Amino acid sequence: MDTPTASLLARSSTRSPAWDPRWDALFGLPRLSEAERQALALLLRSRAVAVGESVFRRGQASLQLVAVLEGAVGLGVATQGQAFHLERNIHGPAWLDISSAWAGGMFVQDAQALQTATVLELPLDGLRQLLGRCPDLCERMMCALAHAVQSLTGTTHDLMAKDAQKRLATWLLSRRSEASGGDVALKERKRELAAQLAITPETLSRLLRSLMSAGLIEVKGYSIKLLNLGALQSLAHD
CATH class of the missing domain: 1.10.10.10 (Winged helix-like DNA-binding domain superfamily/Winged helix DNA-binding domain)
Structure with a gap:
């Protein structure tokens, strides 16, 4: 049966054969080793998303970390027959959702392209195996999660x-x-x-x-x- 997750993965491009320098912004400094970059390049998938196209949907199983490489993607609520209710936007290169997959749940917001965008997907199962071989990546992912939490905390404080x-x-x-x-x-x-x-x-x-x-x-x-x-x-x- 064709599920939203299966459709999402089916639209993904073939695995990237080489490291894209723009990906460095997602994983921070110092630069990853050549071995780490090659290993991640085998996992990362990229796909083009047209303006107005869904990147992921609320309630869809989250099996991968998702980032915007270029362009802009909005997070909010998509209701059939109504305009997309935008809550915040993410311009690449930046993580779009780095937490849902780790929580073992589902996406809690809808994501929709505001501009033509390139989206990256990092399957969690493959990343778990890679972290076992490349322990230094664990701290990088923790830092990326911490930055995401810090940003949301600051936004919440400003709103309150x-x-x-x-x-x-x-x-x-x-x-x-x-x-x-x-x-x-x-x-x-x-x-x-x-x-x-x-x-x-x-x-x-x-x-x-x-x-x-x-x-x-x-x-x-x-x-x-x-x-x-x-x-x-x-x-x-x-």
Whole structure:
């Protein structure tokens, strides 16, 4: 019988013959040894996902760790006949779901491509065997899990303790790039960013206008220039 999991695996590409340097971002520093990279390359499967296509579904058995190599995938709730309710988005390279398979359960959110994306799948059964041969990988996977927990903890704290304006200021500061003079490059559409901040797109527009009027930011197309870091930091932490 064709199950969602079987269909998911059937659409996967053939096993990757060589290590892709972009995968290093998922496993952290220092770089994996050549033997570790070759072993992981035999396990990792990649597949292209079109905009709007499901990556995995709530209630589907989780048999693999899932990452986004490039593009963007949203996590949320997909209800038949209704628009996808986006809760947060993940831009590659980053882990999309690194915990469900370890818990031996099912995916608890729906995942849907927001942009054309490349998704990686790491089967848990194969990874367990590999960890027995490459114990240093255990600490890497623990660190990746810890980062995921830390990120979710920070998000939960912001939602519980900060109002919408403070959450926006915190997000802007976390996304600023020193390489671009402190500017924030917007990878998300307005509705995606609003979903991350748990506000409506209309509220996001109002808050951006407020920060612009106060002289704290300047919006230019898909870039936000941070004009007063000190004031934004005070706003985020007050």
